[in-house]
Amino acid sequence: MTALCLNVEDLHVVYDVGSTALGRRRRLHAVNGVSLAIPPGETLGLVGESGSGKSTTGLAILRLIEPASGSVRLGNTDVAGASRQEIRKLRRRMQIVFQDPFSSLNPSMTIQTLLEEPLLIHTDMPASERRAMVGKTLEAVGLHPGYAVRYPHEFSGGQRQRVAIARAMIVRPEFVVLDEPVSALDVSTQSQILNLLKTIQTESGTAFLLVAHDLAVVRLMSPNVAVMYLGEIVETGPSARVYDQPAHPYSAALISAVPFPDPQRQRGDRIILRGDLPNPMAPPSGCRFRTRCPFAMDVCTAEVPLPVPIEGGGTASCHLHTHGPRLGGQSLRPLIHTRRMQMV
Amino acid sequence: MAFTNDAALLEVNDLVVQFPSPNGWLTVVDKVSFSVGRNDIVCVVGESGSGKSVTMQAAVGLVQPKGGRVTSGSVHFEGQELIGMGNRQLNRIRGNAIGFIFQEPMSSLNPAYTVGEQIAEVVRRHRGASRRDAWKRAVEMLDRVNIASAASRAHDYPHQFSGGMRQRVMIAMAIACDPKLLIADEPTTSLDVTIQSLILELIRELQRESGMSVLFITHDLGVVADIARSVVVMYGAQVVESASVEDLFRAPKHPYTGGLLEAMPQVALERGHDPVAIPGTVAQAHAWPSGCRFNPRCVFRQDGVCTTAPIVLSRDDHGLVRCARSSELRGVLAGMGIRQLGSAA
Numbered sequence: 001m002t003a004l005c006l007n008v009e010d011l012h013v014v015y016d017v018g019s020t021a022l023g024r025r026r027r028l029h030a031v032n033g034v035s036l037a038i039p040p041g042e043t044l045g046l047v048g049e050s051g052s053g054k055s056t057t058g059l060a061i062l063r064l065i066e067p068a069s070g071s072v073r074l075g076n077t078d079v080a081g082a083s084r085q086e087i088r089k090l091r092r093r094m095q096i097v098f099q100d101p102f103s104s105l106n107p108s109m110t111i112q113t114l115l116e117e118p119l120l121i122h123t124d125m126p127a128s129e130r131r132a133m134v135g136k137t138l139e140a141v142g143l144h145p146g147y148a149v150r151y152p153h154e155f156s157g158g159q160r161q162r163v164a165i166a167r168a169m170i171v172r173p174e175f176v177v178l179d180e181p182v183s184a185l186d187v188s189t190q191s192q193i194l195n196l197l198k199t200i201q202t203e204s205g206t207a208f209l210l211v212a213h214d215l216a217v218v219r220l221m222s223p224n225v226a227v228m229y230l231g232e233i234v235e236t237g238p239s240a241r242v243y244d245q246p247a248h249p250y251s252a253a254l255i256s257a258v259p260f261p262d263p264q265r266q267r268g269d270r271i272i273l274r275g276d277l278p279n280p281m282a283p284p285s286g287c288r289f290r291t292r293c294p295f296a297m298d299v300c301t302a303e304v305p306l307p308v309p310i311e312g313g314g315t316a317s318c319h320l321h322t323h324g325p326r327l328g329g330q331s332l333r334p335l336i337h338t339r340r341m342q343m344v
Numbered sequence: 345m346a347f348t349n350d351a352a353l354l355e356v357n358d359l360v361v362q363f364p365s366p367n368g369w370l371t372v373v374d375k376v377s378f379s380v381g382r383n384d385i386v387c388v389v390g391e392s393g394s395g396k397s398v399t400m401q402a403a404v405g406l407v408q409p410k411g412g413r414v415t416s417g418s419v420h421f422e423g424q425e426l427i428g429m430g431n432r433q434l435n436r437i438r439g440n441a442i443g444f445i446f447q448e449p450m451s452s453l454n455p456a457y458t459v460g461e462q463i464a465e466v467v468r469r470h471r472g473a474s475r476r477d478a479w480k481r482a483v484e485m486l487d488r489v490n491i492a493s494a495a496s497r498a499h500d501y502p503h504q505f506s507g508g509m510r511q512r513v514m515i516a517m518a519i520a521c522d523p524k525l526l527i528a529d530e531p532t533t534s535l536d537v538t539i540q541s542l543i544l545e546l547i548r549e550l551q552r553e554s555g556m557s558v559l560f561i562t563h564d565l566g567v568v569a570d571i572a573r574s575v576v577v578m579y580g581a582q583v584v585e586s587a588s589v590e591d592l593f594r595a596p597k598h599p600y601t602g603g604l605l606e607a608m609p610q611v612a613l614e615r616g617h618d619p620v621a622i623p624g625t626v627a628q629a630h631a632w633p634s635g636c637r638f639n640p641r642c643v644f645r646q647d648g649v650c651t652t653a654p655i656v657l658s659r660d661d662h663g664l665v666r667c668a669r670s671s672e673l674r675g676v677l678a679g680m681g682i683r684q685l686g687s688a689a
Contacts, residue, residue, distance in 0.1 A: 034623040049536040156625040186626050188600075188641075190617035191607040196616070213537060215635040216609040220619065229427055240400075243613075257537040259544070259566035261608055262682040263589045272545070273538045 003075070005040040005207035006061070008174050011070035011080075017281070028280055030056045031067075032231040038210070040174070041201065043208040045218030045239060047254060048228035054211045057228070058177040061209065062094055063087050066206050074175060081195035083292045092093070095168035096137030099180035101160030105152040111138070111163055112148040118171045119313065133170060135180045137247075140203075141166045142196060142222040156173040169200060179211045194221060215255045224314075227251045230280055230288040237314020245331035247308075252332050271336060287319065294339065297321045352379035353418070353557050354403070354525055358425075359417035361395070361402045363410075363629075370629040374569045374581040375417070380525065385551060385558040387589075390578035391626050396561050397529055399578070402427075404442060404527070405434045411473050422524065440470040443518030443556075448532040449510035453502040459486070459513045460498030470521045485516035489546060494568050508539035512546070512640045521548060526551070529684050565604055569593055577601050580627040580637030587663030595678035597665040599642045602680035611682070636668060646672055 013031035028098055031053045033301045038044045048054045060067040063079060072079040074094055082090060098104040105114060118124050125133065135145035140304045141162040152160055161181060168176050178197065182190040194217065201208060212218050218225050219239045227235040227242065227250060235248035244251040253271040278284055284291050290300040299319050307315035308322060310329045321327045325335055373395040380386045399500035400406050401540065403419045403426060420427040421437065445640035446452050446566040455606040463482035467473050473481065479498070486494035489512040500594070502510055511531060518526055528547065532540035548571060551558050560571055568575055575592045577585040577600065585598040603608060603622040605611055625642040627633060633640050635651040642650065649668045657666045667673070 049538060158625055187565075188391060188604060188607060188622040189625065191609070191612075192621040194609070195618055195621055216613055219613055220609050232522065253538060257541045259541070259570035260565075260610055261569045261593065261605060262567045263569045263572075263593055264682075265569075270541065271543060274542075276508055276539065317681070321536070 003040070004037050004073070005042075005072045005075065005321060006036070006038040006209070007071075008034065008036040008057075008061060009071045011057065011060060011072065012037055012068040013056050013065065014068040018115070026281065029283075030280065031060060031229055034070075034226075034228070034233055036226060036233075038175070038209065040207055041205040042224075043201065043210050043222035044223035045210045045212060045215075046228060047212055047215055047218055047225060049213065049254075049277060051280065052228040053231040054228045055179055058096070058179055058209055058211050062096055062177060070196070076109070079137045083229075089122075090264055092118075092171045093173050094175045094177075095171065095173040096177040096179060097161070097164050097168050097181050100184045101152075101157055101164045102184070104164055105167075107152050109145075109151070111150055112149065113150070114152070114163065114172055115148070115167055118167060122171050137166045137170045140169070140200065142192075151242075156189070157185045158192060159183060165193075165196070169204065169206070170314075172204065172208060175207045175209070176202060176212065178210045180213070181210070183213070183219070184340040197221070214258055215239075215251070216258060217244055227254065230277060230283055232288060232317070234289065234318070235310075235314065235316040237310055237316075238312065241310070241312040241314065243332060245312060247310040247314075247321070247329070247332055248318045249288075249293050249295055250322070251316075267270070287317075295320055295324070295335065297324050337342055351382065353384070353422060354380040354559065355418075355420040356399065356403055357418045357420075358403060359399060359419065360415045361407055361412055362397055363398075363412045365630060366409035367630060369413075372439075372581050372629050373402060375583075376574045376578070376583055377417075378583060380557050380559050382524075382557060383551075383555045385560060385571055385573045386576065387410075387560045387562060387574075388576045388578060389565065389568050390561055391563055393467050393580075393626050393628060395581040396472060396578045400527055400529060400559065400561055404438055405429065415595055436470070439466055439518075440521045441524050442667065443521070443523035444528045445511065445514045445518050445526070445528045445531045447533050448501060449507065449514045453510060453515055454503055455672075458499050458501055459505070459516075462499075463513070463517045466517055467520050479669040479674075481520060484517070485520045486513070486658070488519070488550075489516045491516075494561075508535055510541065511535060511539075511543055515546065515550070519554070519556070522554065523556055525557050525559060527559045530563070531560075532567065533563070540567075541570075544602070547571065565593075565608060566610070580632060581629060582637060582666060583657060583664065584638065584666045585664065591662045593682045595662075595674075595681045596628075597660075597663065597670055597674070597677060598638075599644050599665050599677065600638045602677045603641075605682065606680055636666070644669055644676070 011031055015028040015030055016027050017026050034057050046054045057066045061072050116130050119130045134148055138145045142236045143162050184192050210221055222239055223241040224231045225242050229250050235251045253273050256270040275292050278291050286302050287305050289302040290296040305317045305319045307317045310316050358375045359373055362369040362371050376399050388396045402414050410587045414427055449668050460482045464478035467478040467481045480550050483494050483498050491497050532543050572589045574588050576583055579600050585601050606620040609619055622641055627637050639645045639650040655666050657664050
């Protein structure tokens with residue numbers, strides 16, 4: 001087995017959210033036993049709705065919030081067990097790009113200062129080398145080195161996101177969390193940034209965790225994907241397999257919810273999910289997805305589904321594979337199609 | 345149809361809107377014309393800064409409070425001129441014959457009143473209904489937008505609803521007075537995709553039942569394909585293309601529209617290559633390029649033809665397009681259309 005860049009096992013994140021009238025602490029289990037592995041130079045997509053815990057997972061891996069338990073290893077280094085001081089050093093090796101480049105860049109710093117800051121903290125490069133590095137990195141993200149003297153407000157959203165990417169990449173990290181890196185950008189510039197991230201990865205060999213809600217974006221960017229629902233991973237596998245042949249009803253619903261840019265091809269085999277994400281303070285018993293699942297059976301209330309290996313790679317945690325239609329690791333597509341026919 | 349209609353419900357003609365800046369007045373809506381027929385769903389699609397939202401706000405007198413001004417043009421709603429109409433008169437139309445929903449339902453609802461009270465207020469104001477009747481109508485409307493146990497939920501405050509539910513409340517309020525026109529400004533942009541598809545379904549259903557018209561503003565071509573009958577594409581404060589939804593997606597006529605399609609991840613996936621990005625950044629009001637405003641980003645730009653004189657909007661059988669090379673590029677651009685995809689199932 002090749003060495004992994006990032007290996008996460010059984011990660012839990014619990015938020016304290018005040019207390020009840022009787023003084024009992026109320027807790028929200030935002031991430032519930034998540035395991036992920038990313039080889040060097042590869043991207044793993046992590047998809048789900050808001051409230052699924054996907055961003056929290058990314059932040060907990062980087063220790064930007066404290067995990068309750070679980071192991072996180074970056075190469076051979078234990079991240080979850082590292083002391084505060086050790087974490088500061090580890091920051092050079094793991095970085096993050098946030099969704100909104102309007103709030104993630106300090107407006108009072110020039111681009112030069114913004115990009116030099118990580119070098120000042122993490123390296124002992126002399127000033128002349130730092131300046132050269134800033135120029136080189138700006139060019140790598142497709143910005144003119146002369147822009148270094150400008151301030152963030154002088155740039156468009158797409159250009160700011162390039163700066164944020166440059167700031168993350170300038171210390172040559174092994175691993176970067178990309179938290180919805182294009183969803184705040186104008187549509188015409190989104191694919192510029194996606195293509196840029198791909199190029200940068202090819203050159204730098206950095207591993208990415210791409211947190212996103214759009215499975216089509218993940219399908220383009222990463223060979224593998226994990227789908228999260230209410231703090232748990234419900235399906236994993238090669239992105240192409242999950243996108244074309246989803247084996248969990250939630251993955252299928254997420255894919256079909258994104259409207260396709262073709263008026264002739266709408267609402268075909270679309271799965272409509274009724275209702276909202278349930279209250280994470282009191283998740284449903286058995287399968288957490290059962291309250292919104294169009295295929296829910298009795299067993300789904302009683303038992304927690306275990307991961308089942310899926311044909312074509314990965315796993316899905318869904319009773320449909322072992323009960324009812326007993327899909328046995330096959331795609332859900334035929335089932336969706338039959339259901340659609342029955343409804344018509 | 346989005347272009348000329350004798351019996352149009354809403355007709356916007358040569359609308360020009362300006363906002364002040366340190367360097368004088370900036371034109372953020374530049375001679376925009378389009379119309380919304382009866383029983384129609386028109387999408388205005390564009391990116392930030394394209395002028396799509398300001399056009400709608402100007403049409404119903406909402407730019408003056410923000411410091412903007414309408415310098416010329418007209419907006420006819422059911423034959424009445426809205427530009428220059430006094431606030432008192434506009435208030436009789438807004439929320440009544442024209443309903444609104446916005447991107448952020450939380451900031452459009454008053455956190456201090458129950459949702460039932462807020463919907464009832466609209467009904468009382470515009471219909472002069474009694475308190476009891478207005479409340480009944482509010483509950484009926486909440487039920488209509490599929491809020492479970494509407495009678496008891498009407499007593500809840502906005503914060504007790506999720507984002508998707510709040511948008512349903514906004515829709516209930518917008519349709520409480522049976523509007524003839526519903527203006528929806530990016531109503532699903534802040535929602536999850538799973539919730540978005542429910543809200544789009546609801547709007548479509550309400551439109552079909554009531555026969556009201558919908559003017560839907562969005563940046564998402566997927567949403568356009570899902571809900572629109574006709575489409576107005578805006579770029580750099582101008583209309584650059586206008587067509588029926590089928591024509592627009594089958595055979596885009598403006599390089600910007602074609603480029604937007606090619607940049608979409610789903611389209612790229614079907615075609616088996618990386619998305620083709622539109623180079624450069626969105627044109628800004630303080631620095632419109634001369635000639636075609638899209639020319640610095642256009643792969644089909646021809647110096648002189650595209651870069652000097654302003655380009656006019658020209659008409660063919662299938663709609664309007666603002667491109668100096670539209671006739672010679674017709675074939676190439678049609679190749680960017682969705683028809684070229686393999687599975688047309």
